[in-house]
Amino acid sequence: MKSMSDEEVAQTETLLRKRLAQLADHAPTTVHLPGVVAVVPGQRRAGRARRAGMIAAITGLIGAGGFTTYSFLGASNGGGAATPEEAVTTFVSAIEHEDVLGMIDVTLPEEVGALRAAVDSVQADAKRVGVLADQLDVSGVQGVDVRVDDLVLDTNFLEGDLALVTATTGTFSASFDPQAFPFGDKMRRLVGDSGAVDTLKWALDGSGTAAQVMTVQRDGRWYVSLEYTLAEYIRQSAGWALPGPVSRTPVGFDSAEKAVTGFYDRLGALDLQGAMDTFAPGEDAMAWIAQSWMADAQAALDRGRKEGWSLGISGLTYATIGTGERLTLKPLAFKIDGTVPQHYTATADPTLPTVVAAYDGSGYALLPPGEMPPTTDGLTFTDNFAFPADSNFTMANSNGTIQPLVFASEQTAGAQPFSFERADGCTTFSGTGGANSLLGVFSVSPLATKVDGGYRICGDDVAAGGIGLLVLSGGGPFNLPSVSVVQSGGKWYVSPLGTLLASVSTGMHDATAESSLFDSAIAPFLYGGFSRTMLEALAIDQPADSVGPACLPALIVENGTITGVIADPPLDAVRACAELGFRSSSSSGAAVVTAQPPPVTESSVP
Amino acid sequence: MNLAMSDAFSEPPPTPAAESTAWAGSEAVYASAYRDLLRVAFVLTGSAAAAEDAVHDVFAKVGPRIDRLIEPAAYLRVAVVNRCRSLHRRTVAAPTSDRAIGAVMDVGLVELRDALMALPIRQRSAIVLRYVCDLPEDEIAASLKCRRSTVRTLVRRGLAELREVIR
Numbered sequence: 001m002k003s004m005s006d007e008e009v010a011q012t013e014t015l016l017r018k019r020l021a022q023l024a025d026h027a028p029t030t031v032h033l034p035g036v037v038a039v040v041p042g043q044r045r046a047g048r049a050r051r052a053g054m055i056a057a058i059t060g061l062i063g064a065g066g067f068t069t070y071s072f073l074g075a076s077n078g079g080g081a082a083t084p085e086e087a088v089t090t091f092v093s094a095i096e097h098e099d100v101l102g103m104i105d106v107t108l109p110e111e112v113g114a115l116r117a118a119v120d121s122v123q124a125d126a127k128r129v130g131v132l133a134d135q136l137d138v139s140g141v142q143g144v145d146v147r148v149d150d151l152v153l154d155t156n157f158l159e160g161d162l163a164l165v166t167a168t169t170g171t172f173s174a175s176f177d178p179q180a181f182p183f184g185d186k187m188r189r190l191v192g193d194s195g196a197v198d199t200l201k202w203a204l205d206g207s208g209t210a211a212q213v214m215t216v217q218r219d220g221r222w223y224v225s226l227e228y229t230l231a232e233y234i235r236q237s238a239g240w241a242l243p244g245p246v247s248r249t250p251v252g253f254d255s256a257e258k259a260v261t262g263f264y265d266r267l268g269a270l271d272l273q274g275a276m277d278t279f280a281p282g283e284d285a286m287a288w289i290a291q292s293w294m295a296d297a298q299a300a301l302d303r304g305r306k307e308g309w310s311l312g313i314s315g316l317t318y319a320t321i322g323t324g325e326r327l328t329l330k331p332l333a334f335k336i337d338g339t340v341p342q343h344y345t346a347t348a349d350p351t352l353p354t355v356v357a358a359y360d361g362s363g364y365a366l367l368p369p370g371e372m373p374p375t376t377d378g379l380t381f382t383d384n385f386a387f388p389a390d391s392n393f394t395m396a397n398s399n400g401t402i403q404p405l406v407f408a409s410e411q412t413a414g415a416q417p418f419s420f421e422r423a424d425g426c427t428t429f430s431g432t433g434g435a436n437s438l439l440g441v442f443s444v445s446p447l448a449t450k451v452d453g454g455y456r457i458c459g460d461d462v463a464a465g466g467i468g469l470l471v472l473s474g475g476g477p478f479n480l481p482s483v484s485v486v487q488s489g490g491k492w493y494v495s496p497l498g499t500l501l502a503s504v505s506t507g508m509h510d511a512t513a514e515s516s517l518f519d520s521a522i523a524p525f526l527y528g529g530f531s532r533t534m535l536e537a538l539a540i541d542q543p544a545d546s547v548g549p550a551c552l553p554a555l556i557v558e559n560g561t562i563t564g565v566i567a568d569p570p571l572d573a574v575r576a577c578a579e580l581g582f583r584s585s586s587s588s589g590a591a592v593v594t595a596q597p598p599p600v601t602e603s604s605v606p
Numbered sequence: 607m608n609l610a611m612s613d614a615f616s617e618p619p620p621t622p623a624a625e626s627t628a629w630a631g632s633e634a635v636y637a638s639a640y641r642d643l644l645r646v647a648f649v650l651t652g653s654a655a656a657a658e659d660a661v662h663d664v665f666a667k668v669g670p671r672i673d674r675l676i677e678p679a680a681y682l683r684v685a686v687v688n689r690c691r692s693l694h695r696r697t698v699a700a701p702t703s704d705r706a707i708g709a710v711m712d713v714g715l716v717e718l719r720d721a722l723m724a725l726p727i728r729q730r731s732a733i734v735l736r737y738v739c740d741l742p743e744d745e746i747a748a749s750l751k752c753r754r755s756t757v758r759t760l761v762r763r764g765l766a767e768l769r770e771v772i773r
Contacts, residue, residue: 004766012769017737019772020649023715023722024738027648028658029641142751 079105080221084155084163087215087222092148108216108223110282111497113486115226117326118501125508130186131517131526143181147173160245160288161217164232172202172211186517190526190571214285227285227497240292246284251277252491259492260329260483261316268313268336270301280486280493308341308415313480321502321509325487326495328502331480333423339415340431348372348405354392356381356402366391370407375400399541422479430454482506516568527571528578535565535577550576639679640665643686650690650734652723660689683739684749691727714771721771725764732760733768 004012081087087106094103104112126132151170157163176199178191204211214228235242251274253259259278266274272294276287301309313336318329348354354367356379363381366388367373376396394403418431430453449456484498504525511520523531535554539547544557554569554577555562640661647657664685722730728750735746736757746757 004762004769008769009762009765012765012772013737015772016733016765016768019715019718020734020738023718024645024649026654026715027641027645028654029644 079109080218080223081106082222084157084165084215084222085153087224088153088165088213091224092151106222106224108225108227108282109218110280111226113326114484114495114498114501117322117484117498118505121322121328121505122508125505125511127184129508129511129513129517129520130184131508131522132184132187133182134184143177143179145175149173158242162228162288163215163217163222165213165215167204167211170204170211172204173199175199186513187526190517225285227283228288230500231285231289235289235292238292240289243288243291246288246291248277248284248287250279250281250493252489252493253278254492256320256327256329256485256487256492257318259485259494260318263483263494264313264316264480268311270305270309270311272298272301278494280495281488283496286496304341308339310415311336311338321482321506326484326498328482328484328498328506330482330506331422334480335422336420337417338419339417341415348392348407350407352391353388354394354405355387357393357395359396359398372405372407373402374404376402398538426456426458427479428454428456518565518569518574528575530574530578532565535574539577540564548576639682643682646683646734646738647686647690649722649738650687650730651693652719656690656693660686660693664689680745687731687735687749691731717771718768721768725767729760729764729767732757733764736761
């Protein structure tokens, strides 16, 4: 083919435009106005291989991404399907054809906005930090291929306009080609050129796990619900009884900040029903599943309150992510003041010796009565250990500290106060007496520094996110989860689905283009479930030979001991660390310890 | 040529409500959009019947839900192009243009149509989006799910192929 000069190109373009216009003039002109256009519902083609979204991540990426691509006005009564099964098959068929309208049409209207906001945010930030390519079009992602064959559906109608659609038989298969997937520059460097195509095949034969989707009826039409599907999965996993219809009156607030603060205030007051009342109208799935455990949980909380448990959240300030009628508020500062019952902790008897169990299971050491050193320095652990007839019992932590016991003489009367205070990116934990036991979980983190009356951990939480509401993150930096809110009818409400999705979107929002992805809050999603915080907490101070050789390239080793994690560890190495875990070199060659430690006094935890 | 799209099509609407009103209340807007898309589909498929099928299929699928689109022009254009490409795949072994139309065209246009039909569908789509729809490279890249550089290559090669038949 002969190449053209710029002048020739310009001349050819001009002429081609003219000739194409002339050609287009021969196009038919008959118009079928919308009123006479027949809308043909999608039909299920049994027995044919079909591409479909079988897992939430892919569905969310493609489907919700499409929501963003074509920016819809929001809820409408014009969609849905005549039956639950039709809603599911239409959704599957829509994904097969990358038919965004079809997907939206059978998705519960209240959930469309939350999905769209989250995908908008994740897409923009993922492109900014180099995880996804700029030209990514989530309505047709390259490198991802999902198929469903021979699907047979069964519908179980539930109370409250719900129906559970179960794929009893069928074959789901998916493939992911990391070379074809539109990763951004940074992620491409991380993945490298060696990534092979991953395939997954999952056959349903009716005897094992079934794929299930919850559908909801609105105004006589049926819609697929991501939130109810998740709630049902949790319900079945927990073995809870099937709840009845939801009856609640949503409580709205005048501003987004007031909505989140109102939600946290109610949680702090241990008022679970009140917290759920802040959920947006139509987002009832969490309230639906809560009926299974609400009464027992609230009763336990009420008992705990009588015993001396209390919680109060104050001084909440936020960073706001997003604009418009959907926002995500990330707590920047707050203070939690609370108390634990006097008998919360297992108080030790100062007249008895204390048995200390080694962290790696290699044996026990004995402390004289009344002594509780902060670390294991100077102690000798042995598996040839004779337990005293009566003793206190505690254990060593991975960083060489000893889990502290509280001697009865150190207890103050009444409930034991504690506080968590978050400010300037650090969280300070402090407490007295029995509350120290509560704080003990933080002492084991290598990131913790001892401060007067407690510990301080700086950084951001990477583990809990929006998923673990008020769940302490096991020694990692502690922050309250971000909460998403939505405006409806002039009032602001908490969006449970938005909050769940915010666990990903806010993590991505905080990432920077300059830093390693391993230091970002999305690290667990990329590195096999690990973040720097988690790897450091597990690895530091461990013997180098306690980890597999594939894990070592991620670690800094000095004199046979792991002292840190390198700045930008290879993906494969971190994944190897995550898969292999950490074994104790000393325990691997040591005799099995069969001696049983004495029982620990039971604590009262609500 | 710039497609004679109505105001509602030519630019994204300032507000969703305004767009919704424009689409919901005006049959003239629908008709104009429909004809514009027929022109695109006809050039892309070389067949009046295929063009009618493609545009009808897209409008049938969208139906009254079109009121919920903020950028209906972009959505419909991509949908029609994709539909034409889908029809091409399904009829790849069959003739892609109907000779009946050729009977009322001048010879030069028939040659252009046949030359277009001889192009790979991806290259043809790029040519149509560039010179019939007057889309910039980045929007064509988004429609065809490829890089801008790929669009540039597709258009350049298409131009080179068509140059002889349009002189």
